[in-house]
Each structure stands twice: as C-alpha cells, then as structure tokens.
Amino acid sequence: xxxxxxxxxxxxxxxxxxxxxxxxxxxxxxxxxxxxxxxxxxxxxxxxxxxxxxxxxxxxxxxxxxxxxxxxxxxxxxxxxxxxxxxxxxxxxxxxxxxxxxxxxxxxxxxxxxxxxxxxxxxxxxxxxxxxxxxxxxxxxxxxxxxxxxxxxxxxxxxxxxxxxxxxxxxxxxxxxxxxxxxxxxxxxxxxxxxxxxxxxxxxxxxxxxxxxxxxxxxxxxxxxxxxxxxxxxxxxxxxxxxxxxxxxxxxxxxxxxxxxxxxxxxxxxxxxxxxxxxxxxxxxxxxxxxxxxxxxxxxxxxxxxxxxxxxxxxxxxxxxxxxxxxxxxxxxxxxxxxxxxxxxxxxxxxxxxxxxxxxxxxxxxxxxxxxxxxxxxxxxxxxxxxxxxxxxxxxxxxxxxxxxxxxxxxxxxxxxxxxxxxxxxxxxxxxxxxxxxxxxxxxxxxxxxxxxxxxxxxxxxxxx
Ligand code: ADP
Numbered sequence: 001x002x003x004x005x006x007x008x009x010x011x012x013x014x015x016x017x018x019x020x021x022x023x024x025x026x027x028x029x030x031x032x033x034x035x036x037x038x039x040x041x042x043x044x045x046x047x048x049x050x051x052x053x054x055x056x057x058x059x060x061x062x063x064x065x066x067x068x069x070x071x072x073x074x075x076x077x078x079x080x081x082x083x084x085x086x087x088x089x090x091x092x093x094x095x096x097x098x099x100x101x102x103x104x105x106x107x108x109x110x111x112x113x114x115x116x117x118x119x120x121x122x123x124x125x126x127x128x129x130x131x132x133x134x135x136x137x138x139x140x141x142x143x144x145x146x147x148x149x150x151x152x153x154x155x156x157x158x159x160x161x162x163x164x165x166x167x168x169x170x171x172x173x174x175x176x177x178x179x180x181x182x183x184x185x186x187x188x189x190x191x192x193x194x195x196x197x198x199x200x201x202x203x204x205x206x207x208x209x210x211x212x213x214x215x216x217x218x219x220x221x222x223x224x225x226x227x228x229x230x231x232x233x234x235x236x237x238x239x240x241x242x243x244x245x246x247x248x249x250x251x252x253x254x255x256x257x258x259x260x261x262x263x264x265x266x267x268x269x270x271x272x273x274x275x276x277x278x279x280x281x282x283x284x285x286x287x288x289x290x291x292x293x294x295x296x297x298x299x300x301x302x303x304x305x306x307x308x309x310x311x312x313x314x315x316x317x318x319x320x321x322x323x324x325x326x327x328x329x330x331x332x333x334x335x336x337x338x339x340x341x342x343x344x345x346x347x348x349x350x351x352x353x354x355x356x357x358x359x360x361x362x363x364x365x366x367x368x369x370x371x372x373x374x375x376x377x378x379x380x381x382x383x384x385x386x387x388x389x390x391x392x393x394x395x396x397x398x399x400x401x402x403x404x405x406x407x408x409x410x411x412x413x414x415x416x417x418x419x420x421x422x423x424x425x426x427x428x429x430x431x432x433x434x435x436x437x438x439x440x441x442x443x444x445x446x447x448x449x450x451x452x453x454x455x456x457x458x459x460x461x462x463x464x465x
Contacts, residue, residue, distance in 0.1 A: 016191040020188075028180065039133060048119050048122035051157060052119070058081075062146060066148050073085065074095050080163045080164040082136070082141075083157050085153055085156075086109055087152065099138045101137040102138045103137055103139045104138040108120070113145065118154075121140060124140050142156070197225045213239060213243065216233075217232060301430040305433070318355070318357075319354075320358055322352040322353070322386055322393060323386075329365035344381070346384050349387070352387075354465055357442075360441070361438065363434060364439060371458075375399065391464055392464055395460045395462075399455045401456060403450040409449075409450060413435075442463075443462075446461075
C-alpha cells in the first residue's frame with residue numbers, strides 16, 4: 001500500500017517537473033519567435049539604414065585615397081565587417097571573414113554599379129526560425145557604389161557578428177542557459193516541498209480508511225493546502241466522534257437487549273422447574289410479560305431512530321393545528337392520567353399552526369406527556385401551555401414532580417440515558433433522544449429546565465407557519 005502511494009506521489013512529482021520543463025521550453029520557443037518578429041518588424045530596417053551609413057563612410061574614405069583603397073578596405077574589415085567589392089567585369093575582392101553563401105544576384109550588383117543602393121538586410125525574408133541578423137550570406141548585405149581609380153565598382157557590406165559580438169553572444173547564451181538550468185533545478189526542489197503535504201495527506205487518508213483517527217497534520221500554512229489540512233483534521237475528528245458514538249450505541253443496544261433476555265431466561269427456568277407456589281408463578285409470568293414488552297418497545301424505538309437517521313429531507317409536512325394535535329396526544333394518555341389522578345391543564349391557543357409530519361410530532365407530545373405522568377407522584381398536575389413568539393411556536397410541558405438535578409439536564413436527550421433506572425418504569429432511555437431528533441428534523445429545538453423539588457419543564461420550539 002505504501003508503495004502505491006509512493007508511486008502516486010512520484011507520478012505527481014514527475015508530472016509537475018515535466019510540466020515545468022515543458023513550460024520553460026515553450027516559453028523559450030515563444031520568446032525566440034516573438035523577438036524574431038520584433039527583429040523583422042522593427043530592427044531590420046534600422047539595422048539596414050545604419051549599415052548603409054557605414055558603407056558610405058567606407059566609400060568616402062576609400063575614394064579619398066584610391067591608391068590605398070585596398071589596404072583601407074582590409075582594415076575596415078578587420079574592425080568587424082565582411083566586405084565584397086566587384087567591378088561587374090570579373091574583378092572581385094572579399095575582405096574579412098568569408099560569407100557562408102555567395103548568393104548575390106547579378107541584377108543587384110548591376111543596380112549598384114549603375115549608382116543605386118542595395119538593401120538586402122531590410123529585404124531579408126521573414127522566416128520564423130531564422131534571424132537575418134546572424135545569417136551570414138552575401139545577399140544579406142547593403143550595397144553602395146564605389147569609384148576606385150575612375151572605375152565604377154560596387155561595395156557590399158555586412159557586420160562580422162562573430163568578430164563584433166562573439167564573446168557577447170556566448171555571454172548571453174550562458175545567461176540564457178544558466179537561467180533555464182537554475183530555474184529547472186529550483187523548480188525540482190520546490191516541487192518536492194509542494195508535493196510533500198499532499199503526500200502526508202494521502203497517507204492520512206489511508207490511516208483514516210484503516211480506522212486510525214489520531215491524525216496530526218501541520219496546519220500553520222495559510223494557503224489552500226493549510227486550509228485543506230485543517231478541514232481534514234476536523235473531518236477526522238468528527239469521524240472519530242461518529243465512530244465512538246456508533247460503538248457506544250452498539251454496546252448500549254446489546255446491553256439493553258441482553259439484560260431483559262437474561263431475566264426472561266431466569267424466570268422461565270424457574271417456571272419450568274414447576275416447584276413454585278401459584279402467587280410466585282403469576283408474578284414471574286408478569287415479569288416475563290413486562291420484559292418482553294420492553295424488548296418489543298426497544299425494537300420499535302430502534303427502528304424509528306434508524307429511520308429518523310435516514311430521513312433528513314424525507315418529511316411529509318402539512319399544516320398542523322397545535323391545539324388539536326396536543327389534545328389528541330392527551331387523549332391517548334387519558335387512562336394513565338385517570339389512574340394516577342393527575343390533572344392536565346391545557347392552555348394552547350387555537351390558531352397556532354406549524355408545518356410538520358403529524359405522526360412524528362405525535363411521538364414528541366406523547367413522550368413528553370407520558371414522561372411527566374411517569375415522573376410525578378399521584379394527584380399532582382401537569383400543564384401544557386403554548387404561545388407564539390418571534391416566528392416560533394413555543395410549547396411548554398411543565399410538571400409538578402421532584403424535578404431533575406441540574407447536572408443531569410444536559411444528559412437527558414442522550415440515547416439510552418435513564419436518570420434512575422429503578423424508577424424509569426421500564427423505559428428504554430430513548431424517548432427524549434427520539435423526541436429531539438424529530439424536533440430537529442422540523443428545524444426546531446427542545447430543551448429542559450428544572451428546579452429540584454419544583455418539577456421539570458420541557459420546552460419545544462417549532463417554526464411558526
Ligand atoms: P424513558 O423512555 O426511559 O423515559 P426518556 O429519554 O424519555 O427515556 O427519558 C430519559 C430520562 O429523563 C428518564 O429516565 C428520566 O430520568 C428523565 N426524565 C424525563 N422526563 C422527566 C420528567 N418529566 N421529570 C423527571 N425526569 C424526567
């Protein structure tokens with residue numbers, strides 16, 4: 001596995017390197033093309049005019065002393081020019097470094113012999129990869145007329161670039177090459193640093209996939225990679241929490257199933273032994289029945305919880321009148337209220353509407369009412385009051401029981417939390433957790449307040465329609 005990641009990263013590294021080298025090569029090519037275009041468009045005519053000026057200068061000086069013309073032309077060539085002199089009748093002389101190609105056409109020579117000028121540098125054809133400046137051919141010269149000893153001749157001239165710019169050329173070539181070499185080397189090193197955090201994150205992903213969440217990534221960087229590392233750590237922590245609560249949930253479920261089953265088995269064995277007095281037998285059968293009911297309630301609630309977990313957007317909402325809804329829930333508990341002699345006071349105004357799924361919200365009202373009934377002594381009272389406040393409907397279920405200690409309040413809505421298992425009347429500890437999930441699915445909140453000894457109040461807030 002490690003190898004695979006090494007290979008992946010290596011390929012990313014190689015990809016970045018190749019891209020860089022390609023970028024340098026393409027930039028060099030584009031640079032060359034653009035400067036060539038610049039030479040053709042702007043430098044070429046300028047160069048031609050400059051050379052024509054120099055040619056006239058040489059012509060003037062050579063004509064001043066026709067006897068020394070030959071020596072003068074040779075020394076002009078030694079200063080950095082390539083010269084060609086012809087009289088059009090077979091007499092030709094070359095001074096300085098030789099032309100790579102002697103390709104001057106006769107018409108050009110004739111024109112200059114007749115007193116005209118030749119502008120081969122300015123007329124050098126535009127070709128993308130050939131810079132006329134360096135093309136050492138006879139046609140790439142300027143020509144001016146020259147009279148030596150009364151005889152007309154033509155003088156053609158171009159710079160000897162090797163003599164004039166030889167070292168400069170290698171100097172610039174060196175700058176160019178070193179720039180390219182250094183930038184590639186620096187890129188190779190920099191890419192390692194760029195790829196490194198990605199390598200670390202890839203390894204971290206693998207760690208998470210293997211179920212190890214204790215990941216530490218450097219998050220000091222402010223850039224996108226730093227942010228990615230930060231989000232990655234947050235994700236890993238929340239995955240770790242989710243995994244933790246999943247494990248706790250499974251452990252709780254197993255425990256909740258195991259303990260009633262153990263007692264059912266124990267009592268069933270006793271019953272099977274058949275040595276019990278009638279009274280005991282009835283009690284044991286009652287316990288078995290009670291535990292089975294609890295198991296079946298647990299099964300139903302677990303199913304409901306898992307369907308709520310998956311629901312998110314799946315609510316079938318319709319406008320609900322809170323008064324009618326809460327009344328209906330109270331009717332379900334009528335029998336229990338009567339049995340404990342508990343008075344229920346409803347103060348829910350008529351026109352309070354919420355948008356929700358009635359069967360789910362019913363569970364909330366019934367759970368809160370039955371909790372109140374369960375946790376208060378006989379003969380006390382429960383009040384349910386609702387009002388509209390800032391776009392919310394607030395419903396308060398207040399009982400007159402013994403209340404809940406403040407340190408327990410935050411735990412009430414946890415799955416499987418039971419304050420006092422002995423007094424929870426066979427509850428599963430899932431009722432409030434389910435209620436909270438349903439209320440949250442309706443974009444509402446649920447909370448509890450309590451004054452020990454004064455009773456508890458559960459407050460449900462739902463967006464008002
Ligand atoms: P259960 O189904 O076991 O009643 P709940 O989630 O509904 O589980 O309630 C969790 C715990 O919260 C109960 O075991 C109880 O200790 C406490 N509780 C809930 N409602 C009240 C109340 N009205 N008064 C006092 N304690 C309560």
